Amino acid sequence: MASEKSYDNLCHDIYMRLYSQLERKDEERYRFAPAGTAKGVLHRDILMRFFQSLLSRRRNAIDEFGLSEEDLVHRINERQLHNFLAILMFATCRIQAAKIFTTQLVAGDEWPVMSSAGNKFHVLPAGREELLELFHDDIVTVDKFLTTQACFCPVTIQRREEVIVRSLEEHRLPYIAEKLLSQGSFGIVYKVKIAKGHFYDSRSETVNPDYTEIARKDYRISENAHIEHEIMGKILNSSSWECRNIVENYGSLHISPTKYSLFMPLAICDLMAYMREIRQTKPGDVIEKAKIIKSAIGLAAGLNFLHNKLKTSDEEDLVCYHMDLKPDNILIFRETSNNETNYIWKISDFGMARVKLRNRYHNSESERDFNSWFVQHKKTQDQSSLATLNRRGEGTYLAPESISAIPSMKTESDVWSLGCVISVVFTYLEEGGDGVARYQDARLKDNQADGIDRFFLRGTRFTSSKVHPIIKKWHSGLIDKAGQRDDREGRAVKFILRYLEKSVFEINQAKRDGVIAVEEALRETFRKYKELEAARENIPEKRKRLSSSVKPLRWHSSDDPQVERWNLFPSEAFKGCAISPDGNLVAYWTDDKISLYTSESLRLQNLHTASPASNYLLETKYNTTRMWKAVALTQRYLVASTTGGDFQCYIFKLEGGTSVDYSLDRCYKVSLPRSEISKLAISPDNKDLACILHNKEEPQSTSTLIRAPLSELIRIGEKPHNYPVKGALVNEFAIDDQLDTHDDDPWWLGKLDWPGTDITQFLFSTTSDIYLVVRPELTARSIEHKIPIIHIDLRTKRLDTLIIGSLGADSIPSSTLFTTFAPFRKQAATCAVVTREKQLHIQNLMGNGLSPAIQNRINNYRVLKLMMGWHDEKMFALGTPPASHKMLLLEMTIPQSGADKIYVKELAQLPGLSCDDEFVEMLSDDKSEQRHVLIATLAGANQCAIYRVPLLAS
Template structure:
């Protein structure tokens, strides 16, 4: 009878423990289960323990050394910390005799036994307790599940093997792989990340970064511990939480999880360039990095006297991590950049007692580590880093603080290229450095001097800087002057061969702060506003003049655009227009705002959104809106992060009533499935189908995948196809009709011919075929910063045919269907104009474009004839001026029709945190 009660109670306890086990995931696959800390204590509560000990029907042993009273047994369970040991016994279905032995030997004695049941246990100790070989075998086979480690901040931890203890990772995702180690994002279970300083553990699962090294060397941790032990701290140096050594097979350090690194951020941003606010913020963040370098170089006070000096030796965009610092009261995120990866660093100690400070090396100069080739530009074929200083080639390798300053100067040069020209400019700048005749195909900021055998500063740097300054000055004399100041400073004070002539990091920090102030003044410069008449939307509608038939002769713009400008409380990052033009969406990292053509206003003449939705950043501050697609009824928004997560909003449905509601965010679904992160998302015009480009689960540089699903059942996928290119290379993902999808990839450079090509895919859902097209532009301007790919527009009536503009002036019209042999390929030039955006008309007989005249920066709406063959001249007509819009602004445009006729609707993010909505009438209402 006792055995039956014992077995029944053990089954109940087993079921409760099973319900609390967590899945341990590795790269999206469950590899084990573990019991989080506190599981045994929670399940084996006093009431359960009283019942358990009663079911054992322990013998009545009367001795002064034993006390089998139930109250004493329950009390000693907590005093001796035996909850987990007993949970393992019950979970492994040990016999009632084993349970009695546990009670009599480990709980009943008044004095704590020598073999007190500590975990993880050794076989010898278990055998001495139970006396039989079976029970120890069961405990040893399961104890790792109940012994997940607790990572202690600022401490070194070590475990013998994963057969004895397990890792408390709810998720694990590869983030990057370099020469010295591999970085993962890991989600630590509740209670398994302990901060000794605060005396508490995490109350919710927390994401942190784990860097695994290929050997058990702890050089990076050694360096960081020395830096963190100093009296001063610096917010721009990444923190090291602690380390973990697993036997002789692995060594890891733990760090805060960054949103991204600077290289990935610049590479993944598909916009022409960052917004004005982002440019200002990034310059300030770069000044913070220079301050971090100053902190490392200037000497950190040691607790026992003397100073610590650190030379990083491997500063590059990959090692500058971007973190979310805070979100202000307006919902605007503020970011901070931190220097990371000290595996190549040189740390020295300066003795204050000596008249002349003597530096003593605390770490070896360059550590012999295996080098893994990478496409990230970390190392070239000769293992000479892109951002390393020229002295790195010298036999003596006399690299000190000035070498770090050179590296940061190179990074600053690339950063301002990105701020001016986006990622396309960064890629072009890299190509120009690599393809120089003295570069020998190596990407560096210096070249070999063939005459004297010594390096010299790369000639392309000066040429490139001058080109950026000239272009910026044409757009804005003030911005041109600010850019000239910082780029000339780099040339005169940092990118110098002689280390002695380079300025210290402190001076570069001051110059970047000065540049930040100059850009801030640009953002705050008052802009000329349209007149009161232009502000009145209805008056403007009445003043539209419809032009006559288009002629071949260029004419000045004959219409005025209806414009509404507004300044949101926080700067938007992008915008989208629904296919019918009824909804316009603007969004920040954390908020989506919807506007309609009704342009709801208040007495203060400000434009206000009709609906808003904000992310809850509590607990998950690192997630933000990644990509958004919009129809008249649905909005799909993907989230950044580690896995596939998006929101599907039904904008015209209301849970509370069956009446037709206003546009709202009341009804939505959050979709999470076991796939990697979404890079781009799109929805078909009718709102039936959604498409997602998903990154590779192992590495961002590996080919991504295209997934197709239905909006009403987004968890069910109809198609999943592997692509040939990384998801981060996708420039554009868009639907043309319900069954046709276009994907444009970042221009690629062929290995054989070194030519640049634009890969384009047309996915036809009706046939489930993908049709690839590679555009090789003609007449490449090697001296221009204009991006290779400009815009793509599918035809309305024949979506398998598309028009592409490259270099802002070359027009390509081509069918992407292999079976279509009748459609000729057309390649011609658009003379006298630079086209930024191309939109095809509804009848495919005319195209509209947003562009400008050559040498003029005023943006225009243009009407472009459809060429019938390559020899056909293209006629361009100016339709309307678009005030305050410049070619580097982020904007979206659609041709829409309503009862008033057809018109172009354009939404834009302008300079100085201003937004604009433009409407230009193209044709009047149809008769009848």
């Protein structure tokens, strides 16, 4: 029979088998054996060897334990002792401990085996006293067991239930990976990947068959939390999770004594991030707008559910006041059915920071404020931003009664907040993400606002609060713009915005409509948009579907010999476009598709129509939280980043020999343990990718700049674990002397003092020069508008800033101060800037005094876009004459001093393009066979077009 040596060898073998199955095995503090690991490793043959290794010489199992090996194996399975035995073996406990385990817990007929204190020996995690009694005061064995057992006691998340864990010294958390997504006042949100078998649904009695990614929000619990804890339990198990517009509760984890985690599905993003960053361009047509209004109806329905339809599991009526409804707390989820993708808005962050609950027991009422349950996190704050009150919408959407000396927050307070959200959403529908930012600035600029962004102005000692006067003025502008485009749309916008002014934005909350009335007003607005959509669909089509047999043509002239135009086919809800620096490739993208257009992909039938040369569809069937976010394009590469909280990009190698060969077939997917990409740029020599990353700890205050060689990224895409790559191109710069450098990170460039959402332009001008344009916030210290333009020299690690400021405080929002800029091609750190659409500034950002600043006025034209000539000899611009919406391509002289007049020459008119449209432009390189300007527009799903204007030699 086997000897003690054979037991030791078997113990070593079992250790290695178990170790190979551990998750996070290289992190001793976090490693754990997923559910079923011990049972899978300790199968019949291994158990037979185990029991045989325990036998004394010339004795069999019946002599030793009173049962055969087969019976002992049966007992292990019957009594589910695999994990207990796995701990013994993984802790390399001596053979005497294994024999005690077999004699006491396996071979004995009495079951369960109880300690003298009445506790079951086999229940895990085991206590020290029970183990000492079981192993006859063998301290070494007990210490080894206690040190090891947490690895085999991972937590299982229970759907819709609370799991209580005494200590993480006894348990391990079931996360294969976790990534910080955001940090608020009361909680920190992570994306976590849960191991298979550790997400249990008691209703279906099933566990997750594969890894599951969900969101986890962590809180610290205050000392006086007992009553609120009970109330929270009722909310978590209430009928609210039956409403599709409220974020579902995936369960909770209470780790004694002070840590609490809530689990919920992963969203794509929140509403503010969607409007300001992910989909900055305004929706292109009434179909898109109707979908967004439908999502807003769902938002109102969710709030109605909290106010009027909420019940506990005991069928008690509840009324939940959210008290912090704002775009940041509205999460967006993707749902696909019948090949149609819809976005569902769901209310989040209730039962957390600012939620109140009122139980109605017959005629009695009681209220609880969840804020007292959770401890507020202390966030580091930059001293330079202390003057910016309620920065980034903190308190912006709260009702006037929130600042009362005796707050009387009711359901009507949520209705005020809902009205504010709707007002912002209709701003986005008309003016995109930039309009949302300008709306914020306009609210801040009022002299009575005192630098605080709210939808009301606080009263003084002798006057009462009042609705912010900018609200009605702003709404009127939105109504006028919609009406100029279509009278019917203008009436629809007027209906909902005037309703908000009359029935929601009331200082006296008793006069405000309830949420049901707001929901109905949104439904009526939606009906008006659907009627508008139907009316437009009945307009006879001006073009028919192209036949697949149409032969591709080169860029072809239209009736206007000066301008070539192609409407995109098929029409889609494009959210962005980019042009390669040589002016020969155009990329358009939606939330889930990228389309590449080349000269050979343009086809002609009646009107000029462009069909994509290649498409790439983002796989969203199994990952509903990803969508395209940013795209950078050169003649050799297309790089696209996605949402999702981490660094993920796709690199497409465009290696066609001719334009007809360009395609999106060759792709490298790169995922790295970094923050999410906010902005992208590719160097002119196609060697480097520059990225602006979110600061995951303070995403609303700073960001990070890195530069990664594309060759290294491609290599990582081929072999995902080669990161970071030592020896890669390293460049560092410091914005100030206090900035720490990251010598161990070969791609790190530096920390930026602005969030990625405020960086409006990001580009290479040469292989070693990068420009940023920043849209800053107004502050309470000063409402003077200042726009920083930053130049970074990657060779010298130098950062230079040009501040474009208004002349004192004026009435025009800061977003309209800066219009456009273009860096010089031959003069380092020098750029031309247009402000207020009329004023030209030319300045060297290094400020060495060799090139004094030049300021001139552009007469007779509004300049919207600026392009520098090939050799800095002239400029090209897109602009309009005064009091006109027609768009012109202009050629402009470059003044050499402030006394020089700027001469403007009209080159061509761009039919169908308006100054209100969104578009990008590019001047072809000087090696082009025929120099030209290429323009890609985002004027709407039925109007998106590519323009090409040939430039004659001069």
